[in-house]
Amino acid sequence: MDYTNFLANIAILVLSGFIGFAVISKVPNTLHTPLMSGTNAIHGIVVLGALVVLGTADSPGIPLQIISFVAIVFGTVNVIGVFVVTDRTLTMFKTRPTSAATDGKN
Amino acid sequence: MDILVYALYIIAFAMFILGLSGLTAPKSAVRGNKFAAAGMAVAFIATLIHIRDTSSWLLIVAALVVGVIVGIPPARKVKMTAVPQLVALFNGVGGGTVALIAWGEFIQSDGFTGLHIDSGPVLALVFASLFAAIIGSLSFWGSIVAFMKLQQILPGHPLSIGRLQQPLNAILFIGSIVAAVIVGIGSVSTGASPLWFVAILILAGILGVMTGLPIGRADMPVVISLLNALTGLSAAAAGLALNNIAMIVAGMIVGASGTILTNLMAKAMNRSIVSIVAGGFGGGSGGAGAAATGAGDQVAKSTSAAAIKLAYANQVIVVPGYGLAVAQAQHAVKDMAKVLEARGIEVKYAIHPVAGRMPGHMNVLLAEADVEYDAMKEMDDINGEFSRTDVTIVIGANDVTNPAARNDPDSPIFGMPVLNVTESRSVIVLKRSMSAGFAGIENPLFFGANTTMLFGDSKKSVAQVTEELKAP
Numbered sequence: 001m002d003y004t005n006f007l008a009n010i011a012i013l014v015l016s017g018f019i020g021f022a023v024i025s026k027v028p029n030t031l032h033t034p035l036m037s038g039t040n041a042i043h044g045i046v047v048l049g050a051l052v053v054l055g056t057a058d059s060p061g062i063p064l065q066i067i068s069f070v071a072i073v074f075g076t077v078n079v080i081g082v083f084v085v086t087d088r089t090l091t092m093f094k095t096r097p098t099s100a101a102t103d104g105k106n
Numbered sequence: 107m108d109i110l111v112y113a114l115y116i117i118a119f120a121m122f123i124l125g126l127s128g129l130t131a132p133k134s135a136v137r138g139n140k141f142a143a144a145g146m147a148v149a150f151i152a153t154l155i156h157i158r159d160t161s162s163w164l165l166i167v168a169a170l171v172v173g174v175i176v177g178i179p180p181a182r183k184v185k186m187t188a189v190p191q192l193v194a195l196f197n198g199v200g201g202g203t204v205a206l207i208a209w210g211e212f213i214q215s216d217g218f219t220g221l222h223i224d225s226g227p228v229l230a231l232v233f234a235s236l237f238a239a240i241i242g243s244l245s246f247w248g249s250i251v252a253f254m255k256l257q258q259i260l261p262g263h264p265l266s267i268g269r270l271q272q273p274l275n276a277i278l279f280i281g282s283i284v285a286a287v288i289v290g291i292g293s294v295s296t297g298a299s300p301l302w303f304v305a306i307l308i309l310a311g312i313l314g315v316m317t318g319l320p321i322g323r324a325d326m327p328v329v330i331s332l333l334n335a336l337t338g339l340s341a342a343a344a345g346l347a348l349n350n351i352a353m354i355v356a357g358m359i360v361g362a363s364g365t366i367l368t369n370l371m372a373k374a375m376n377r378s379i380v381s382i383v384a385g386g387f388g389g390g391s392g393g394a395g396a397a398a399t400g401a402g403d404q405v406a407k408s409t410s411a412a413a414i415k416l417a418y419a420n421q422v423i424v425v426p427g428y429g430l431a432v433a434q435a436q437h438a439v440k441d442m443a444k445v446l447e448a449r450g451i452e453v454k455y456a457i458h459p460v461a462g463r464m465p466g467h468m469n470v471l472l473a474e475a476d477v478e479y480d481a482m483k484e485m486d487d488i489n490g491e492f493s494r495t496d497v498t499i500v501i502g503a504n505d506v507t508n509p510a511a512r513n514d515p516d517s518p519i520f521g522m523p524v525l526n527v528t529e530s531r532s533v534i535v536l537k538r539s540m541s542a543g544f545a546g547i548e549n550p551l552f553f554g555a556n557t558t559m560l561f562g563d564s565k566k567s568v569a570q571v572t573e574e575l576k577a578p
Contacts, residue, residue: 005226006346009345016119016358020361020364028484031135035129042122042146043341046203046207056160071210076173078197082197083146090135091136
């Protein structure tokens with residue numbers, strides 16, 4: 001990776017920070033729980049990092065295999081688990097007429 | 107192919123941002139979450155394309171399968187009251203992933219020396235990896251402690267070793283940084299011993315445990331939110347180190363929004379994040395009050411009194427707290443509200459920003475019981491209404507209703523914004539016992555002249571009141 005690439009990444013990092021600020025400022029208190037679990041699910045993106053580390057290693061040794069295995073398991077639990085919880089929490093906020101109808105999925 | 111991967115990542119993070127914006131209103135929130143999940147799927151596929159030449163497919167697929175098997179059942183079965191600890195736990199494993207990624211990078215690049223083959227911002231990348239290692243480990247262990255406290259595996263009150271706590275934390279923090287610097291310096295020459303990297307993880311982990319233990323359950327919403335933000339930041343750092351744009355964007359959005367959310371919540375308690383993390387809040391006085399004896403009689407007598415008060419009210423405000431969650435009383439409350447509404451009485455719900463163990467905890471519970479979204483009022487919107495309210499029912503809430511926060515400068519929570527329940531004509535407090543709240547502070551509300559106390563299981567008490575109301 002060269003400096004240009006790195007600095008572009010830093011620029012993206014900074015801009016993403018501002019997006020994060022902008023998005024949350026509009027969220028009402030009442031939705032803080034789903035918001036927190038929603039953002040929690042999004043940082044489950046770390047599972048990609050675990051995949052990249054294991055996937056790009058040429059002939060990984062046993063320690064690296066074990067560490068990456070656990071990392072992928074953890075990351076998958078994070079991302080899948082929280083999306084399911086968030087979906088369940090949010091389904092409860094549905095307005096009255098539909099609340100009885102949509103329970104099949106969970 | 108790399109262009110395809112990059113393009114898919116861009117699509118993915120656009121979907122994250124759209125999905126999160128959807129969370130700003132209850133109607134679009136479900137769709138927003140699904141959108142974000144779909145974005146995650148896109149990013150996931152992109153990553154699989156990126157690593158398509160790997161020799162470790164078997165291991166990868168096995169790990170994914172195990173993750174799905176372990177992750178889905180608790181998420182599906184968890185009771186709504188236990189969502190905070192589950193979110194804490196899931197957040198923790200996310201932090202653990204980041205720490206392990208950094209460790210894997212360390213091994214793969216022979217102590218980061220491999221990075222030095224290219225010219226480029228190598229030290230910055232090493233720094234990002236080390237940052238990810240420290241914060242990831244801290245977040246993992248801190249979240250585990252938060253989980254154990256909320257699950258009542260560990261006692262909920264602050265556990266502290268007293269004065270030594272802060273110096274010890276400082277030593278752990280400095281120690282993990284020193285170990286990180288040694289690893290960083292080692293990367294320029296032959297690479298530091300792997301033990302130094304393990305030392306980073308262990309020291310940061312102990313720091314996570316030591317910061318988690320002294321924090322009382324009342325502060326947990328803020329702490330979970332803070333840990334969530336930290337995991338996001340560490341994910342962004344790991345993304346920088348791996349040159350993975352999706353991780354940078356997603357991690358940083360979570361880090362930034364989590365920081366704001368934490369700050370909002372800390373403000374709602376009139377405390378700084380620093381003082382919450384320093385811990386020990388209200389640990390001294392402990393909940394000394396014993397359970398009221400002969401409560402059965404008292405309840406029987408006062409539920410009818412409470413029902414009479416309610417029957418002649420024009421407006422009733424319900425103030426829910428963690429006790430409502432513990433007693434699973436949300437459906438009973440909704441039933442009571444139905445009976446009251448049938449009599450033409452207006453029922454509103456006053457939700458303090460830090461009621462419960464997680465921001466918005468009460469809203470979720472009440473929504474589960476089909477309480478209308480519009481009936482739930484935030485503190486600032488409803489505080490003016492208490493003076494026009496005939497009866498306020500406080501269910502399992504304590505510190506957020508404590509008038510001492512407004513008028514007793516000696517109280518440890520003086521200055522914290524509270525719900526002005528004492529302004530209403532009468533107050534009915536449903537509580538398990540006379541003990542103080544999790545912050546361990548006496549509540550003068552309970553001794554007020556127009557306060558009626560109903561001791562016992564709040565679900566039963568509410569049901570009894572409802573029965574009395576139904577009786578002609």
